[in-house]
Amino acid sequence: xxxxxxxxxxxxxxEGDSAVIKCTYSDSASNYFPWYxxxxxxxxxxxxxxxxxxxxxxxxxIAVTLNKTAKHFSxxxxxxxxxxxxxxxxxxxxxxxxxxxxxxxxxxxxxEL
Amino acid sequence: xxxxxxxxKFQVLKTGQxxxxxxxxxxxxxxxxxxxxxxxxxxxxxxxxxxAGITDQGEVPNGYNVSRSTTEDFxxxxxxxxxxxxxxxxxxxxxxxxxxxxxxxxxLVL
Numbered sequence: 220x221x222x223x224x225x226x227x228x229x230x231x232x233x234e235g236d237s238a239v240i241k242c243t244y245s246d247s248a249s250n251y252f253p254w255y256x257x258x259x260x261x262x263x264x265x266x267x268x269x270x271x272x273x274x275x276x277x278x279x280x281i282a283v284t285l286n287k288t289a290k291h292f293s294x295x296x297x298x299x300x301x302x303x304x305x306x307x308x309x310x311x312x313x314x315x316x317x318x319x320x321x322x323x324x325x326x327x328x329x330x331e332l
Numbered sequence: 333x334x335x336x337x338x339x340x341k342f343q344v345l346k347t348g349q350x351x352x353x354x355x356x357x358x359x360x361x362x363x364x365x366x367x368x369x370x371x372x373x374x375x376x377x378x379x380x381x382x383x384a385g386i387t388d389q390g391e392v393p394n395g396y397n398v399s400r401s402t403t404e405d406f407x408x409x410x411x412x413x414x415x416x417x418x419x420x421x422x423x424x425x426x427x428x429x430x431x432x433x434x435x436x437x438x439x440l441v442l
Contacts, residue, residue: 220391228372251429262422262433263375308374312429319365319390320431322374 221246223311225323232299233331240326242309243291249311252292253320254283257306266307267294299330334358336434338423344440345413353408353437355423363426364406365390366398368419369436375422381406413441 222245232238244252250271255263269276269283269292276283280299285292296303309323339354357364365380367390377390381400395417397409410417418441423434 225374253429253431262435263431264433265430268429319377319380320375321391322376324372324374 221249221311221321223309223321223323225309225326227326228324229327229329231329231331234299234301236299238294238296238299238303238328238330240294240307240309240328241291242293242311242323243289244311244321245290246311246313247290248313249321251312252283252285253310254294255308255310255322257308257325259305263308296328299328301330301332304328304330336423336425336432338421338434338437340437341435342438342440344442345410346442347414349413350409350411351413353410353421353423353439355406355408355434356404357406357425357432357434358404359425359427359432360403361425361427361432362403364400365424365426365431366396366406366408367422367424368392368417369422370419378408378421410439413439415441417441 225242253268256266257263267281269285280297282295306325308325310320312320336357362383366378367375369375376392379398381387387398421437424431
């Protein structure tokens with residue numbers, strides 16, 4: 220089955236700096252890669268996703284890049300703000316099997332003032 | 333439109349007890365799933381359903397049963413709770429490729 224590895228497990232940045240979280244996946248059939256943000260005590264919420272026919276996708280301060288050859292994808296947050304502090308999860312699945320997401324182990328992002 | 337709802341929010345069980353975690357959605361989504369979340373391990377798929385009357389196992393199904401008699405409801409049953417089942421449980425429904433998670437149930441098994 221699919222295996223998703225996520226790094227780093229914790230990340231501390233100064234407000235205004237950029238943050239990058241990286242994930243690798245093992246199943247070459249995976250073609251859908253969402254990112255979720257989870258605040259303390261809350262449910263995971265989708266913040267951005269990318270499909271394998273696209274190399275990069277951007278939504279305001281958040282962007283995701285995908286390298287299918289290397290089987291890795293990354294989340295980029297620019298101009299970080301304290302409200303970006305949360306746990307971020309990457310995930311992978313095969314289109315049509317979207318409810319069979321395989322998640323990474325999460326990255327605790329802390330944005331310091 | 334309440335989205336995905338879960339009850340209870342928090343539950344304490346003794347080893348060997350049984351219970352059902354409730355999950356309901358009012359968005360008429362066909363796909364629903366149950367995940368458990370443990371520290372340092374992300375979310376792991378327990379069971380999923382692609383429609384009423386159809387369920388299948390995920391990554392960590394042992395110790396859990398599910399049924400899907402209606403589109404709206406997808407309960408998760410623990411037949412004989414074990415301390416290893418202490419976790420936070422999230423139910424989710426799916427539209428397209430987007431998962432909508434419920435608020436979660438925090439379960440402590442003593």
